[in-house]
Every structure is written in C-alpha cells, then in structure tokens.
Amino acid sequence: DQQVKQNSPSLSVQEGRISILNCDYTNSMFDYFLWYKKYPAEGPTFLISISSIKDKNEDGRFTVFLNKSAKHLSLHIVPSQPGDSAVYFCAASADTGNQFYFGTGTSLTVIP
C-alpha cells in the first residue's frame, strides 16, 4: 500500500508563475520529508527537506510547506522557470532507520 501519494501525475505552468506540487502521506510516524527532482536519464537529486518540527522551509525559489494534521505537504516554486521542468518525487521517513518511502512523482512542465 502506498504510504506516500502524489495524486497529480502531471502539471503544466507558465514561466514566471507559481508551481504547486502536492503530496499526502498516511503514516503518522513520518517525521522527515524530502523532495527530489529528476531529469530524464538521470537519477533523482535532492531538492529540499523539512522536519516535522517545522511547518515551512525555504530555499531560494523553492518552499516546502508541511501540514501535519492533514498529513499533507506541498512544494512551491516561484517563479517557475523552464529548467524546472522535471519529475518531482516526494519522500517521507520515520525516525526508525534511514528508509524513505517515495510517491509516484509529478511531472512538471514549465511553458516558456
């Protein structure tokens, strides 16, 4: 059963606008969350993280929001750029080992 869900397989956004990618999880023990970005023919690369003790983490154009009560997190990209076009994976981990559970990914296309 999928413990981390990304219900939008794809998203298209105009350059300069905001991209919002969503992720839901079911396991209340998850306390650390990551977003990975993946270009074609490459491995996923780390983008941004957030711990459950925070509700927001910002890094440049990228901001991750965590709503623990709703078991929901989102990644905001502002402003979106064509180079942001990639597949974005959400991942979550509980404080029991180093195992992360990944979602199915959302393919973002930023239109110039």
Next chain:
Amino acid sequence: DAGVIQSPRHEVTEMGQEVTLRCKPISGHDYLFWYRQTMMRGLELLIYFNNNVPIDDSGMPEDRFSAKMPNASFSTLKIQPSEPRDSAVYFCASSFIGTRGYTFGSGTRLTVV
C-alpha cells in the same frame, strides 16, 4: 567524489536470461538501497543494506530477484530468470547514518524482450 556509480546504463535482454545490475556506493556511506521506478508505483524500494548486511528485503517482488553486498564498495542486483514485466529503471542509492536522504546513481534502464 564520483557519486553513486551504476552499470550498465542500459541493458536489453531476452526473457529467461539472467541479468546482473551493479552499484558502487559513495565511499564512507554505510547504507545502500535498490529502488525500481515504474509508472504505476513510482520509486519502489526493493531492498536495503546497512554495513553490507541486508536489513529489509520485503520489497523484492519474487524469488527471481536477489541482491548481494559482498563489501562496502559493491553491490549487485540479480534477476534470474528475467521476464518482460521486470522492464523498468533500477536505481541504487547510498547514504550514511546521521544524514537523512540519499544520493542516487543514474540508474540502469532494463528492457526484457
């Protein structure tokens, strides 16, 4: 550091053949993970090792799949016999205790015809 190195990058094989995928983790990392990427399930954990010992192999789909880590710098994922439904991209990732997050390799795209 060269990062996590996987080989081959692409593998095309016939159904029934044995396939071996290889991974060299980042030096000093004590966790190694094998993931499979499919459209339906996204990144699916197959097995992971800590200090060369398999910790959780519950994600290995069938007995046809096996993984080994004979030393800290090398791991293999073997499929024998291979089937068309094994076609996917297989990723290896490594990390070390104290950090939360992985470094992924570039993946092996496996096609079984």
